[in-house]
Amino acid sequence: MSRENFKYWICQIVGWGAYAGISIFFYLTLSTRKIDNFFLLVAIDILIGLGVSHLMRMVIKEYKFLQNYIQKQIVLFGITIIVFSVVYACADVGIEKLLGVKDTMGENISVWNEIARNSINNFFILFIWNLIYYTYHYIEFNRLQELNTLKLKASVKELELKTIKSHINPHFIFNALNSIRALVDENPVRARTAITELSNILRSSMQTEKLETVPLERELNIVKDYLALEQMRFEERLKVELKIDEDTLEQPVPPMMLQTLVENAIKHGISKKMNGGVIRIISSFKNDHHELIVQNTGQLSGHFNEDGFGIRSTQDRLNLLYHGNAVFSLTNLNDEMVQTKIVIPV
Incomplete structure (x- = not known):
């Protein structure tokens, strides 16, 4: 029965x-x-x-x-x-x-x-x-x-997140491979080092593929490997500054999100400046929220603001994961710097 x-x-x-x-x-x-x-x-x-x-x-x-x-x-x-x-x-x-x-x-x-x-x-x-x-x-x-x-909503959300991730990872890989290709003839030793850095990044990204969030410290390790790879290409043209509140290292963030923002900052900011510039990453707590900021030398253009896939994917992921409670902003900080700011409820 x-x-x-x-x-x-x-x-x-x-x-x-x-x-x-x-x-x-x-x-x-x-x-x-x-x-x-x-x-x-x-x-x-x-x-x-x-x-x-x-x-x-x-x-x-x-x-x-x-x-x-x-x-x-x-x-x-x-x-x-x-x-x-x-x-x-x-x-x-x-x-x-x-x-x-x-x-x-x-x-x-x-x-x-x-x-x-x-x-x-x-x-x-x-x-x-x-x-x-x-x-x-x-x-x-x-x-x-x-x-x-x-x-159904949960399935759609999971599918959307997987779709976004499937776009982010190839987007990052292709840019990284282009960086390595630029080093192969110029400096083979550095190219081998770059391949090692890339393998570390890929290993980390594959491990986070099934996760909705990861600790900020883990995400920062991927970003540091990526920036080390990019510094081999830009050399003294790329300066990196980290201002990380240690209390925020265990805070959950979407995997590959910070790396995507840093990648966009280099692609649309640093790479377009003859003298390069600065990438500054700031993480802190303010008013019961986790503020994650990426600042870079450069100026926004309307084309970048509307059509950049990394920006759209970041906004979509934040909306899906935090149900509209996370805030994303992209602004000109001053005449020389652009700021991407993400505010996530703690």
């Missing part, structure tokens, strides 16, 4: 058992006359009610009443109760007549009148049964729909 059917039968037994208990209670406490075979009559009524309600459920499931729009469900709800109230009454009156245990309170009434009267009584019983059944399935349907929606 499935879990759903087990719960259904428990509810059936408890519900009809409660109906029997209420009937017996009122008979024993409020009835002013003795009814022959009362307990047998109650037992027959409960057993027939159990069977009729189960048959009614089978019809509801077989013809998928619950999958119709709400207006049609209401119409089917009413028709179902009327039909099965009559079925309930016919079975009840028929079996009691067959067994000769029907209590008519001394009245001489026809079978059709008995069926009509029982149908009215049964209508209210089955109305309550159906109301409970429909309400339960309506709530369960909405709960499952909400759960499926959350699962």
Whole structure:
């Protein structure tokens, strides 16, 4: 027996058992006359009610009443109760007549009148049964729909993050390989050193591929390897300054995010300056937020601000991971410096 059917039968037994208990209670406490075979009559009524309600459920499931729009469900709800109230009454009156245990309170009434009267009584019983059944399935349907929606959103979020990562890693690799290629003829020794640095970076990036966040210290190690590689290409044209609050080293940040910002700073800032410039990385706590700042020599252009993939991917990742609670800004700090600032709630 499935879990759903087990719960259904428990509810059936408890519900009809409660109906029997209420009937017996009122008979024993409020009835002013003795009814022959009362307990047998109650037992027959409960057993027939159990069977009729189960048959009614089978019809509801077989013809998928619950999958119709709400207006049609209401119409089917009413028709179902009327039909099965009559079925309930016919079975009840028929079996009691067959067994000769029907209590008519001394009245001489026809079978059709008995069926009509029982149908009215049964209508209210089955109305309550159906109301409970429909309400339960309506709530369960909405709960499952909400759960499926959350699962879908989570899947979309995971897919978006993986897509962003799949763009970031090749973007970084191609730039790094171009840097190494520039060193191969000019300085083979440094090129070999650069390959070692690149292997360290790739190893670290592959290890973080399955992680949504990593400690800042781990991300900084990748950035230091990348900057060491780039310093071989730019030599004295590239100066690096780190201002890192040690208390922030354990703070979680999206993997490869800082490296992407530094890479953009070099590509769009330092590499376009004949005399090179400065890359400054700052990490600190302010007002219960983690501020991560990358400053570089250069000036923003509209083209860079709108179309740079690294900037878009960073914004997308922050929105997905922190649900809009992280702040990203890219501005000209002054006439010589550009600042990228990320504020993440602690």
